[in-house]
Amino acid sequence: MSRMITYFTDVSSRFGVKPKEAERFIKFLVVGGIGFIVDFGIFNLLLDPANALVMPGTWFFNLLAGFGFSEYFITHLGPTIAASISFVAAVCSNFLWNRYWTYPDSRSRSRRRQFTMFFIVSVVGVFIRIPIVFFMTPIFRSLVENVSALQAYSTRLADNLSLAVAVLVVLFWNFFANRYWTYNDVE
Template sequence: MILTNSRERTRFIRFAIVGAIGAAIDFGVFNLLTHFVPYFRENAVFAQAISFTLAVFSNFTWNRLWTYPDSRSKSIMRQWVQFAVVSVIGLAIRTPIFLWLEGLLIRTFSSWFPKGAATPIVIAHNAALAIVIGTVMIWNFIANRYWTYNDVTS
């Protein structure tokens, strides 16, 4: 397994830290959009796509500089394109899961609160986002390690 090697474990931990920063960006932008921009309140799927995109830019930068500093045989543009492709596939994985979970969780949490309360929607949005971020992180690590950053030694 990839994580039996101490260098790979270190990379995974760094990737996870970078991912946590990306998740903070993802959650922060998502909540700003869904709380303060009326359009996104009703169209959270678009808000999560925008927040995801901004997190991808941050993640690429920090992964290139810190997680994989020894990956320099490819141009930054080639790595960016590969990272972006992996991320778009991750977005394609996460969006339908988010849509399904969002609906399920809104229905579930709505029964816990008074009719018309915004709280179940906020909880459902954030719970769905947390689940999809965790799910897609595994895809992102494996795909980026073996494709985007395949020029580093184990």
């Protein structure tokens, strides 16, 4: 791991990036990888129960339908619900790893205040993420359903693809917002 970080910092310095910032970015990516595993693991554990929750005839479906939401909207909420819960778990994991490994020199703020800042950045990230998951899921479902070899896995694969797109987009928001706000006390 340290060889990879050294190589990346050497290459980055040729483009004017400070070696310490390049090292932090690599560590942030590793932490993000751990968060990705937490996120996708919990997402997949919750996907079936969340989809069952929004099926026509369930109390939750009837509740939302009573508020005037369309059947299409309600039945596509399963992945969004699972993604929201898995997101919170990944945020907690990422905060701990980033505070103690990526930014160990960031101690001028209390853990509570820093977590609050980290969580605010992450909540903005979830507001970026949820619409991506919601709108990409039906697109990926229709694309994957047309591949006969994937039909048995089409829904789950499509749901995971939509989450992957959202995670990739939010990665950059999280890094820069956390670096320049949550961890701005680090040189």
